[in-house]
Amino acid sequence: MAQSIPRYLNQQVALLSLKLAAFAALLFLALTAQAKGEQPAAPKYVGSQTCGSCHADAVTDWKGSHHALAWTKPSDDTVVGAFDGRTFLHQGNTTRFLNENGQYVIDTEDARGGRQRFEVVGVAGIEPLQQYIIETAPGRMLSFDVVWDVEGIRWIHLYPDQDLSPDDGLHWSGPYKNWNARCAECHATGFEKNFNPKTDLYQSRQVETGVGCEACHGPGQAHVSWAETDQQLDLTEWPGVNNVGLVINLHPSDTAETELRGFLAGTQQRISRLSDTEVEIQQCAGCHSRREPFEDGNPLPGTPFHDAYRLSNLRDGLYHSDGQIEDEVYVYGSFLQSKMYANGVTCTNCHNPHTAELKLEGNALCGQCHSPAGNPDFPTLSLKDYDDPTHTFHVQGSTGGECRNCHMIERTYMGVDGRRDHSFRIPRPDLSLQTQSPNACNDCHTDRTPRWAADTIAEWYPNSPKRGAHFSQVFSAGRTDLRGQSEALIGLAEYDQLPAIVRATALDMLLPLANPAMAMRLEPLLSSPEPLIRVAAISIQRGAPETERSARIVGLLDDPAKAVRIAAARGFLGMQIAYMPDRMNQNLNTAMGEWQKSLSAKADFPEAQLVLAGIGLTTRRMDVALSAFGEAVEMDPQLTQAWIMMVRIHSALGDRQSAIETVNAALDKNPEDVQLNLLRADIGG
Structure with missing residues (x-):
């Protein structure tokens, strides 16, 4: 096997790519090209309180919403969990929740080095569960895995079946539960991560804790200036804003007199024009999507989605083969599949953006458009009564008669948090027979088979054109x-x-x-x-x-x-x-x-380190590859393929001792891994 290592390494090199010299030369080029002063500064943030001086009704609706309470500081007004000394046992580890003179404390045995006490420095959410943020090192915030179930009035573990040691990358103290890196951007306004890979420290900051007005509408300094003077803005002073001083057009009345330009990602000659609905959808999608970020924190509101993120497609493990949600994917990817999206429906047709609640309850929400009266904004709709047993084949007002239960299946994440699929699909139990994807019928009728459901729907709709070929x-x-x-x-x-x-x-x-x-x-x-x-x-x-x-x-x-x-x-x-x-x-x-x-x-992402390791492999800069693979396994010791590549590189370079030390270190973290054990036997370690 040792004789095949150079060939194997060459195969890996062929799969990965980049000339490191060119890449390294560009390390500072982009930063130099975007040096301070070359692009006009965006307006400053003014805070939601300032917005409320004119937009009182909107701010009143916003206060107490899931957006406003997405991230708050711990206090008697924000903490709903029982920090009264009660304990929670998970996989042999006991955690106690305490209130010590107004300071909320989590005392847990489930920590690196054994039992530790952590002060709660942040609160995430309000219902159906509430999470607590702790600081394990100055500036490094983690989201603790034991959370308060608001409806069940109890402490629960987000992953009750997992028994992870603190050395596991998926442990709450690992890189994937890092609040700075993975969560804060969508729970704050004007967030900057500010991670220093040399010191492994964060100096994160935000202009407002929680999702405030300017998280969606953009920094308000120029808008306030316009409102106070009631005069046309001087665009030489505020280049890039629209006619009311905002950097994003979320409402037709905000139609820009000039194209958004200047400070949007420094690409003024390349900015795409987007429709009003698309601007709104992409602004919401920045947080309500499964995606890879390009920036160090919140992109400036109005930045097109594809300038700030790469969206995860319908890959196995995230979505079922028919595009239904499987893992936690946060709406956008499923909505893009829908006919509603294709016909111009936008988020605020159904959701009040300030209260973050639905505009209407039950079938009345869908009835805004899907009714005998229809909706003039969507003239292609069939005018008929959908809220009727002749369509639903269920008793009106029953669970089976609710539009969402057939067309928006629900899946539960984080233990108790039900999320709806926004692809608005027609139930296809006939596809379940072929693809094993779930279907809405059997979500309720758990005692029946997909065959029964498919036959029943065929009986109801014998000549339906909706049962044709599907991707x-x-x-x-x-x-x-x-x-x-x-x-x-x-x-x-x-x-x-x-x-x-x-x-x-x-x-x-x-x-x-x-x-x-x-x-x-x-x-x-x-x-x-x-x-x-x-x-x-x-x-x-x-x-x-x-x-x-x-x-x-x-x-x-x-x-x-x-x-x-x-x-x-x-x-x-x-x-x-x-x-x-x-x-x-x-x-x-x-x-x-x-x-x-x-x-x-993304230097604090193991995934980014793997990309950098691939760059080293491609250019045969094995020192670079080893360093990046090493950073990756330091963050997540369960990345066994990274360990294996390090061993193979050492072996290919003739450094048998380092190969042995590396495989032994890998097995110390992953003693049961078959590939690592075979590799150690092969190199004689």
Whole structure:
């Protein structure tokens, strides 16, 4: 086996990519190009209290909302959990919750080094559960896994079946429960993470704790100036704002007299125009989505989603094969699949953005549009009474007669938190028979089979056109037989009547099979109007010869969406390019710089360290790869593949002693891992 290590390493190098010299040279280039003074400063934040001086009704609605209480400081007014000395036992570890003269304390045996006491420094949420934030080192905040169940009036563990030691990356003290890195951005206004990888310390800050007015409407300094003077704004003083002094148009009355420009991600020549509904949806999606962030904290409100994040597609483990929610994915990915989204429905058609509650209760909410009266904003709707047994086949007012229970299945996360799927799908138990995806019928009728449900619906709707072919049939089969479904997946990617997220998912699934013929056939998708599709289509071009790949994707280095520009930069990884025109070379450098900056912002993510390790492997800078893999396993010791790569690198370099020490350290953290044990036997450690 030792003889195969160099060949194995070369295979890994071929899969990963980037010339480290070029990347390192760009380490400071992007920062230098965006130095202070080159871009106009955004208006300053003024705080929700200032907003309330004019917008009293909105602020009254907002106070007490889930947004306002997303993150608060601990006090008698905000803490609802029983910090009265009671104890909670989980997997042999006892935790006590105390109130010591107004200071809330968590005393737990489930901590690194044994029993420790932590002061509660923050409170997250208000219902159906409340979490407590503790500080394990100056500035480093963690979200504790024992939470207060508001409805059950009890302490519960978020993951009751997990028995994790403090050395496990998934433990509450590990990198994935880090409040600074993983949570705070969506629980605060104007948040900056400010992690220093050299000192491993955080100096995080926010302009307002909790999701305040300016988290959605943007910093209000220019708006206040406009309101106080009641005169047209001087855009030389406030470049980039609209006619009422805001950096985002969330309402048609705020129509900008000039394009948003200047300080939006420093890309004024590339900013896309978005419809009013799309601006609103993308602003909400920044937090209500499963995604990879590009920035160090909150992007400036109004920044297009694809300039700040890369959305997770419908991959296995996050979504069922038919696109239904499986893991905690936070709405946006499912909403993009819906006909409602395709027809211009936006978040505030159903939700009051200030109270964060539904506008109407029960079927009345859906009846705003789905009724005999219809809604003039959506003229294509069929005018009929849907809230009737002739449609629901359930008694009116019953659980089965509720629109949401058939068209918005509910899944429970964090123990007690029910979340609704926003793809608004028609129940398809017939697909459950083929794909094993769940269906709304059997969510209620747990004592019956999908066959029974499918037959019943066929009886109710014998000639329905809604039971035709579905992308889930291809996705489900492709998850077990990718090669056998390649042609069908290509067909899905090419079919422009499907939602963009479905087509992008098909492209993602095809990536392991990418070859010159596939790259050529799917080249037109590089020009798709959808950023999701352009990002995924770039990856497929890895199957093309270098000269063709570079020619096809070079134009995307200056794409309007940062997610696409970064994907294009990655597409150039490892290419041997003798010459590029100055403009193209400048675009490549800029896109590489954006990618570098996004990785720097995630230096506290094990995932980002794995990418950096891949960069080292690609360029055969094994010192860089070893360092990054080492950082990754320091954060998450259960990343066994990172340990294995470190051992293989040491072996390939002829450093048997370091290989033995590394595999022993890996087994100390993962003693039962089969691959690590086989590797130690192979190298004789």
